[in-house]
Amino acid sequence: MNAPLLQVRGLRKSYGERVVLADVDLSVYAGDVVCLIGSSGSGKSTLLRCLNLLEPIDDGTIHLDGREISDPLIDPREVRRQVGVVFQAYNLFPHLSVLDNCTLAPRRVHGLSRADAESAARELLMRFGLGDHVDHHPDRLSGGQQQRAALVRALCLRPSVLLLDEITAALDPELVGEVLALVRELAADDVTMVLATHEMAFARDVATTVCFLHEGRILESGPPSQLFGAPREERTRAFLSRVL
Numbered sequence: 001m002n003a004p005l006l007q008v009r010g011l012r013k014s015y016g017e018r019v020v021l022a023d024v025d026l027s028v029y030a031g032d033v034v035c036l037i038g039s040s041g042s043g044k045s046t047l048l049r050c051l052n053l054l055e056p057i058d059d060g061t062i063h064l065d066g067r068e069i070s071d072p073l074i075d076p077r078e079v080r081r082q083v084g085v086v087f088q089a090y091n092l093f094p095h096l097s098v099l100d101n102c103t104l105a106p107r108r109v110h111g112l113s114r115a116d117a118e119s120a121a122r123e124l125l126m127r128f129g130l131g132d133h134v135d136h137h138p139d140r141l142s143g144g145q146q147q148r149a150a151l152v153r154a155l156c157l158r159p160s161v162l163l164l165d166e167i168t169a170a171l172d173p174e175l176v177g178e179v180l181a182l183v184r185e186l187a188a189d190d191v192t193m194v195l196a197t198h199e200m201a202f203a204r205d206v207a208t209t210v211c212f213l214h215e216g217r218i219l220e221s222g223p224p225s226q227l228f229g230a231p232r233e234e235r236t237r238a239f240l241s242r243v244l
Contacts (some may be wrong), residue, residue, distance in 0.1 A: 020046045102117075162186070168180060
């Protein structure tokens with residue numbers, strides 16, 4: 001088997017005396033869709049933020065494509081060119097149009113010309129149903145449209161890995177489906193993703209690997225058929241019995 005694209009070993013993270021992540025090991029291969037599930041406060045979002053170096057880690061290592069990105073000498077901005085992230089709160093720039101939101105980073109980070117950046121962004125926005133909204137500001141979009149725009153913005157950087165942090169949590173129920181449909185499409189295109197989600201049916205249908213986090217540890221992981229069909233750990237069974 002090929003080496004993991006993203007590999008985490010012994011990752012630990014604390015806030016003062018409170019341990020948030022404890023000895024986390026995770027291997028993500030190219031084309032994988034890894035779903036992180038667990039109760040609120042189990043460490044899912046913190047793990048994603050550590051993978052993108054938005055949070056410093058206390059111990060352990062993170063390797064991306066064979067390179068240790070957790071090395072303190074690594075420039076985080078360089079890592080974030082390869083590891084895209086989408087948050088539940090969209091985080092679009094309110095004073096910029098959808099198109100400008102999507103082209104800012106490719107122009108500033110990758111040095112693309114405005115014409116090339118806009119051409120690539122328009123193609124993605126058209127593909128994902130936002131072709132008629134390129135000149136709109138975020139406040140003119142629905143929540144689902146804003147989240148799709150945030151996904152396109154991340155994809156415009158052509159990241160090696162895409163991190164999605166509860167991207168449907170802030171949406172009305174009728175908008176959840178349209179955003180998950182987009183993520184399904186990305187999975188079909190072999191986009192490597194690690195996502196924290198409360199959408200169990202989505203995780204069961206789309207994930208290649210599901211990881212159950214409890215009190216900062218990956219207590220159990222495996223293919224969806226195993227984790228949902230025959231979980232080994234009692235805490236996993238108890239969690240699934242509450243949410244399914």
